[in-house]
Amino acid sequence: MIVGGVAGGASCAARLRRLDEHARIVLLERGPYVSFANCGLPYYVGNVIQDEAKLLVSTPQLFRDRFNIDVRILNEALSIDRDAAEVLVKDLETGREYRERFDALVLSPGAAPVCPPLPGIGLPGIFTLRTVPDSREIRQWMDAREVRRAVVVGGGFIGLEMAENLFHRGVDVTIVEMSDQLMPPLDAEMAEFVRRRVATHASHLQLGDAVAGFEQAASGGLVVRTRRGAEFEADIVILSIGVRPETGLARSAGLEIGKRGGIRVDEQMRTSDPRIWAVGDAVEVWNTVAGQWEMLPLAGPANRQGRIAADVICGRQARFRGVQGTAVCGFFGLTVALTGATEKALRRAGVSDFEAVYVHPGHHVSYYPGARPIHMKLIYRKSDGRILGAQAVGEQGVERRIDLISMAIQMGAAVYDLEEAELCYAPQYGAAKDAVNMAGMLAANVLRGDVALAPWDDVHAEDVFCLDVREKAEFRGGSVVGAVNIPLGQLRGRLQELPCDREIWVKCHVGQRAYYACRLLSQHGFRAKLLPGGYQTYRAFHPEERPQTSASRAD
Numbered sequence: 290m291i292v293g294g295v296a297g298g299a300s301c302a303a304r305l306r307r308l309d310e311h312a313r314i315v316l317l318e319r320g321p322y323v324s325f326a327n328c329g330l331p332y333y334v335g336n337v338i339q340d341e342a343k344l345l346v347s348t349p350q351l352f353r354d355r356f357n358i359d360v361r362i363l364n365e366a367l368s369i370d371r372d373a374a375e376v377l378v379k380d381l382e383t384g385r386e387y388r389e390r391f392d393a394l395v396l397s398p399g400a401a402p403v404c405p406p407l408p409g410i411g412l413p414g415i416f417t418l419r420t421v422p423d424s425r426e427i428r429q430w431m432d433a434r435e436v437r438r439a440v441v442v443g444g445g446f447i448g449l450e451m452a453e454n455l456f457h458r459g460v461d462v463t464i465v466e467m468s469d470q471l472m473p474p475l476d477a478e479m480a481e482f483v484r485r486r487v488a489t490h491a492s493h494l495q496l497g498d499a500v501a502g503f504e505q506a507a508s509g510g511l512v513v514r515t516r517r518g519a520e521f522e523a524d525i526v527i528l529s530i531g532v533r534p535e536t537g538l539a540r541s542a543g544l545e546i547g548k549r550g551g552i553r554v555d556e557q558m559r560t561s562d563p564r565i566w567a568v569g570d571a572v573e574v575w576n577t578v579a580g581q582w583e584m585l586p587l588a589g590p591a592n593r594q595g596r597i598a599a600d601v602i603c604g605r606q607a608r609f610r611g612v613q614g615t616a617v618c619g620f621f622g623l624t625v626a627l628t629g630a631t632e633k634a635l636r637r638a639g640v641s642d643f644e645a646v647y648v649h650p651g652h653h654v655s656y657y658p659g660a661r662p663i664h665m666k667l668i669y670r671k672s673d674g675r676i677l678g679a680q681a682v683g684e685q686g687v688e689r690r691i692d693l694i695s696m697a698i699q700m701g702a703a704v705y706d707l708e709e710a711e712l713c714y715a716p717q718y719g720a721a722k723d724a725v726n727m728a729g730m731l732a733a734n735v736l737r738g739d740v741a742l743a744p745w746d747d748v749h750a751e752d753v754f755c756l757d758v759r760e761k762a763e764f765r766g767g768s769v770v771g772a773v774n775i776p777l778g779q780l781r782g783r784l785q786e787l788p789c790d791r792e793i794w795v796k797c798h799v800g801q802r803a804y805y806a807c808r809l810l811s812q813h814g815f816r817a818k819l820l821p822g823g824y825q826t827y828r829a830f831h832p833e834e835r836p837q838t839s840a841s842r843a844d
Contacts, residue, residue, distance in 0.1 A: 290314075290316075290317070290376060290389060290391040290393070290394050290395070291314070291315070291317070291394075291395040291397060292317050292366045292376070292394070292396050292397060292398060292521045292538065293317070293318060293319075293396065293397035293398045293399055293569070294316060294318040294322075294323035294324050294360075294397070295323075295324055295327060295397070295399060295569070295591075296324075296327075296528040296569060296588045296595065297397040297399075297568035297569030297570075297590040297591040297592065297594055297595040298316060298318075298395065298397030298568070298569070298595060299324040299346070299347060299595070299762045300591075300592045300595035300596055300599075301395050301397065301568060301595030301598050301599045302314055302316045302352065302356070302358050302360075302595075302599075303352075303356055303358075303683050304595065304596045304599035304600070305602065305603065306356040306357065306358060306411070308599060308600070308603040308605070309603050311344075312799075313359070314356075314358045314359065314840050315358075315361065315389060316358055316359070316360045316361070317361050317364045317365070317366050317376075317378060318360065318361070318362045318364065319363065319364065319365035319366075319381065320362065320363070320420060320422075321353065321362055321363060321421075321422070322345060322362065322420075322421055323343050323347060323348065323349055323360050323362055324345070324346040324347040324348075324420050324447070325345050325346055325420075325590065326343075326344045326345075326346055327419070327420075328418075328512045328588060328684050329343075329344050330344070330418055330420075330421070330423070330424040331418065331447065331450040331454045331563065332450075332454060332455075332748045333421075333424045333428070334418070334424050334427050334428055334431075334451065334454050334455070334458075335453070335454025335455065335457040335458055336454075336457070336458060337454065337457065337632055339454075341421065341424075341425065344421055344424075345421075345659070346565075347580050349361075350360055352793070361378075361380075363380065363381040363382050363823065364378055364379070364380055364381065365378065365379050365381055365617050366378055366538055367379050367386070367538075368538070368541055368542070369394070369538060369541070369542035369565070371543070371562055371564075371565070372386075373390075373391070374390055374391055374394075375388045375389065375390050375391070375693050376388065376389050376391060376394065376456060377583055380446045381441065381532040386614075391686075392564070393565075393566070393602045393624045393795070394554065394564060394565045395565075395566045395567070395568060395595075395598050395602075396538065396539060396560070396565065396566070396567040396568070396571065397567070397568050397571070397591075397595065398534075398535035398536075398537075398538060398569075398571045399534075399535055399569055399570045399571060400532035400533055400534045400570035400571060400584075401419065401532060401533055401535055402417035402418070402419050402528065402529075402530075402531075402532055402533055402563075403528070403530050403531045403532060403533055404417060404528060405530070407500060407501065407502045407503065408501075408502035408503065408504075409502050409503030409504050409505075409511075410502075410503060412503050412504075412505060412511060414430065414510070414511050414523070414524065414525050414526060414533070415511070415526045415528065416430070416525070416526070416527055416528065417527075417528045417529075418447060418527065418529065418714070419450065419532070424824060425458060425756070427525070427527070431458065431460075431523060431525065433618060434524060435524070436458075436460055436524040436525050437460060437461060437524055438460065438463070438492075438510070438521075438522060438523050438524050438525075438526065439455045439457075439460045439461070439462050439463070439523055439524065439525045439526070440462075440463045440465060440511075440513045440523040440525075440526045440527075441455070441462060441463070441464050441465070441527045441529060442465050442466075442500050442526065442527065442528050442529060442530055443464075443465075443466060443529035443530040443531070444464050444465075444466035444468070444470075444471040444472065444473070444487075444494075444496070444529065445466075445471075445472060445473055445474070445529065445530075446472075446530070446618045447529040447764075448464065448466070448527070448529035448530075448618070449464075449471065449472065449483075449487065449618060449620040450529050450618065450620055450622065451529055452464055452491060452618075453490070453616065453621050455527075455621040456490050456491070456621070459740075460525075460543060461492040461525075462490075462491045462492055463491065463492050463493040463494075463513075463521045463523070463587050464487070464491050464494050464495065465495045465498060465499070465500055465513065465515060466494075466495070466496050466497075466498075466833070467497070467498065467499040467530075467613060468496070468497065469496055469497040470483075470484065470496065470577060470724050471483045471484050471487055471494070471496070472618070474614075474616070474624055474627060474631065474776075475625070475627060475631065475680055476631050476632045476633055476666065476680060477633075478666075478745075478826065478829040479664065479666055479680045479682060479725045479829065479831045480622075481683060481828070481829040481830075481832050482664050482682040482829060483623065483624065483625060484496075484832070485636075486620075486621050486622070486623045487620070487621060489621070490621045493516060493521070495519055495521070495831075497517075498515045498516060498517045498519060498748075499515060499516050500513060500514070500515055501514045501515055501516045502514050503526065505782040506522055506711070508522070508525045508570035510522055510523055511523045511524070511525075511526055511643050511677075513526060513601070513829070518541065519633060525820065532586050532592070533550065533595070534550055534551040534552065534570060534571040534572070534790055535570075535571050536551065536552055536571055536583060539560065539567065539571070540550045542562075542565075544560045544561050544562060544565065544567075545560065545561035547573040547582055547589050548582065549573050549583055549584050550573075550575075550584070551571055551572050551573035551584050552567040552571050552572045552573065553573055553582075554566070554567050554568075554572050554573070556575075556607055556608040556609050556610075556611075556633045556734050557597065557598075557601045557607065557608055557609070558572070558597055558598040558601065558653075559596050559601070559696055564787065565600070565788075566602070568591060568594035568595045568597075568598050569591040569595070570584075570586040570591060572817050574590060574609075574611060574612045575611040576611060576612055576614065576630070577610065577613055577615050578614075578629045578630040578677055578678060578698065579630045579634050579635065579638045579640070580638060580640075581638055581682050583612075585613075585614060587612075587616060589615070590612050594609055595611065597609045600822060609698075609711060610633075611755045613629050613678075613695065613698055613699065614627065614628065614629065614630075615627070615628040615629075615691065615692075616628075616795050617687070617688045617691065622684055623682065623683070623684060623686040624682070624683060624684065624685075624688060625680075625681075625682050625687070625828075626680070626681050626687050626688045626690075626691035627678070627679065627680040627681070627691065628678060628679055628691050628692075628694055628695035628698060629668070629677050629678030629679060629694075629695070629698045630668065630677050630678040631668070631678055631680065632645060632666075632668060632678075633726065634678075635668070635677065636680075642668065642671050642672050643668055643670055643671060643677055644668070644669060644671045644735065645666055645667065645668045645821075646666070646667050646669075646728060646731045646732050646733070646735065646740065646742070646821045646822070647664075647665065647667075647800065647821045647822025647825075647826045648663075648665050648667075648724060648727045648728050648731060648799070648800065648822065649662050649663070649664050649665070649800070649822060649826075650662070650663060650665075650689075650720070650723075650724045650727055650799070651663070651720070651798040651824070652683060652684075652685040652686035652719070653685075653686070653716060653717055653719050653720060654716045654719075656716070657716035657717055659685075661683055661684040661685045662683055662825075663681055663682075663683035663685075663686060663687055663690065664681065664682045664683060664725050664825065664829075665679065665680070665681040665690065665724055665728055666679065666680045666681070667679050667694070667704070667707075667728040667729070667731075667732055669703070669704045669732050671736070673703060674703035674704045674705055674732065674733065674736050675701065675702070676694060676697050676702055676703060676706075676707070678698070679694040679725075679728070680692055680693040686718075686719070686724075687690070690723075690724050690725050693705070693710070693712070693725055694725060697710075704728075704729045704732035704733050704736065705729065705733050706729070707725050707729025707730075707732075708729035708732075708733045709729075710725055710729065712725065712726070731800070731804070731821070734804070738766075739808065740804060740807045740808065740811075740817075740818075740819045741807075741817075741818045741819065742818060742821055743794040743818035743820050744821075745820060745821075745826060745827060745831075746830070747825070748769055748794065748820065749769075749770065749771065752791055752792070753791065753792055753794050754773070754787070754791045754792065754793045754794070755769050755771055755772040755773065755793075755794050755796070755820075756772065756773055756774075756775060756793050756794065756795045756796070756806070757769065757772040757773065757774045757775075757796055757797070757824075758774075758775060758776060758777040758780060758795060758797050758802050758803055758805075758806045759774070759776065759777075759797050759798055759802065759824070760776050761774060761776065762796060767824070768796075769796065769824075769827055770822065770834065772796070773786075775787075776807055777797070777802045777805060780806055780809060780810075783811065784813055785814075786811075787810070787815060789814070790813065791816075792816045792817075792818055793810060793815055793817045793818070794815065794817075794818050794819075795807050795810070795817055795818065795819055795820060796819075796820040796823050796824060796827065797823045797824070798822075798823045798825065799822060799823045799824075799825050800819065800821055800823045800826075803819055803820065803823055804819055
């Protein structure tokens with residue numbers, strides 16, 4: 290018996306049938322759909338996907354005809370009797386309750402949107418988005434009214450996708466995010482590239498603030514009030530502030546719940562009861578990079594977990610290796626992707642043996658028309674160069690690079706492997722030295738001692754001499770406050786202008802010329818360090834700082 294469909298439960302059911310033609314398989318789903326494209330819902334709201342049927346991955350009829358699986362939609366599992374190996378079920382259409390026996394039980398209840406008990410939370414026009422009926426209600430609300438203003442609460446994956454799709458329908462969007470940054474899973478400096486793009490499309494970004502409550506507006510719409518005293522009028526509000534695992538059934542059955550609030554399972558997806566498995570958004574998963582339990586509501590891991598549970602039930606020696614948090618999101622023409630651990634996640638876990646480099650290459654060679662920058666951060670272990678994580682933001686080719694690094698992390702690769710990676714190259718697709726190669730080469734150069742890195746957080750330290758090796762025109766367009774400009778081509782002839790008693794931290798626009806300068810300076814006896822990623826990274830670390838634009842320091 291399987292409780293819950295969608296990615297985890299449905300994939301488990303189909304896999305079970307492929308492995309065992311003779312098993313009796315019952316799948317209970319309390320909603321009206323057994324398997325639907327949850328990730329496509331924002332695009333249905335935005336009319337990018339116009340036919341609701343396109344969201345239905347599979348139907349009860351298909352499960353019966355193709356797999357001989359008894360799918361019962363609108364049937365809710367109420368409780369589990371572990372001693373009797375029975376589930377109490379309620380038919381939501383008729384109200385009838387009945388018991389169903391099992392030899393093996395798989396729980397795939399999913400997660401529910403967080404809906405905090407704020408004043409006015411139940412007012413009409415406030416929605417969450419998790420199911421097909423949710424998206425239908427939002428569309429109907431918008432179609433029946435002249436929706437001109439929207440407030441999206443939450444600036445994460447779903448929030449930004451919803452903001453884009455509302456904007457696509459001609460709605461002015463305000464985003465309220467409790468964190469100081471959009472896309473909270475990213476490190477703050479990488480999220481700055483996201484903020485810049487979203488700010489050109491959203492009417493207002495309210496960061497570092499939380500919603501305090503909702504009121505009915507005199508005009509008939511809604512007023513959203515924040516803790517910092519801001520007020521925003523809206524014709525519709527979308528709550529996208531995360532999800533909580535649906536663990537009620539497991540808790541009432543006495544199954545172990547982890548510290549993160551999800552169902553605790555082993556590597557074979559077994560719960561604390563050897564006859565009960567759990568998969569999907571309701572379970573805690575082991576992060577193989579950060580080395581800790583976490584909640585990761587993603588379709589890919591849920592699908593794999595369903596397959597593994599089916600394999601184990603059928604006697605195969607399968608195991609779930611854990612997760613590394615590979616994800617991608619697109620909005621307003623921008624793609625954001627990440628894999629492995631972020632810097633802030635490593636710090637939370639107490640890990641200090643790591644370092645990060647930044648590169649900002651084009652997604653293909655610059656001489657071929659249409660090259661777009663990829664802003665990439667690569668995190669690796671200082672002790673041996675093992676890759677720990679990567680984040681990238683850009684318009685083109687972002688997900689391909691992160692997918693590659695994701696597999697490298699899975700295989701236990703080091704930055705030296707990225708340096709040597711043999712990748713596809715043609716002018717319209719990449720470069721002979723791909724963005725991934727460049728990140729690996731820079732990290733490998735650091736580990737070999739060819740160059741030392743300087744921290745951007747301390748770039749204004751009094752005992753540091755900051756050297757900008759860009760051309761004068763570039764420097765005049767903006768630089769680090771207090772930096773001295775000596776173009777790279779002039780550096781050999783002006784070494785006498787540099788201090789011998791201080792560290793020299795070197796920057797350019799994206800890091801390449803600064804690396805050349807560091808190599809030159811170190812071989813002339815100077816203590817030079819590289820500010821990785823150059824001025825592009827500086828602006829991400831210090832977006833609030835007004836850059837130096839005077840020509841007086843460029844002489």
